[in-house]
Amino acid sequence: SQTIHQWPATLVQPVGSPLSLECTVEGTSNPNLYWYRQAAGRGLQLLFYSVGIGQISSEVPQNLSASRPQDRQFILSSKKLLLSDSGFYLCALIPGQGNEQFFGPGTRLTVL
């Protein structure tokens, strides 16, 4: 079965600092990968998805970006964090041979 690793688990960053959140998966090949954000008191919002290496689709225009340098690696980045970037970031996948979406443990980001 597939496993999703996210790190760090928690992160506190000052406004204007850069960000790099990493998601790696095991147990599947050629998965669809997703980044979601859950802001306080809100549901999950899709940020990016990727159907293959180097293929990134953005759902919401913002100061975040994503990259997929390897089949099982999905990175969320920012050059300059905003206060509004605070939230719970979840990486998810649909296995290469499947249709159910699985979620990672998440990273809680606080921007001060």
Added chain:
Amino acid sequence: AQSVTQLDSHVSVSEGTPVLLRCNYSSSYSPSLFWYVQHPNKGLQLLLKYTSAATLVKGINGFEAEFKKSETSFHLTKPSAHMSDAAEYFCVVRVRNSGYALNFGKGTSLLVTP
């Protein structure tokens, strides 16, 4: 576009009484619908899913949901609430045009009182 609306942001029930969490959907296609649960400081767990098979879907922990096309609803129910059911519940629809990503409702916070 596919979307869901959760009709209650908070629901409070007594332990042992039935649970009803309401969700309406909007979809141009026959939708794939899900319910997820999120316990405090934990990740998301899939409770159940509807993918155009049986309209009454049974999930884990005694939960079930009924797909009603005429009402565009997918309400989550449980006959008897346990204290451990207290959590945030999300109704979700799968979106065809975003790599089959999921579109989440805003969530319903379930409180179970003794």
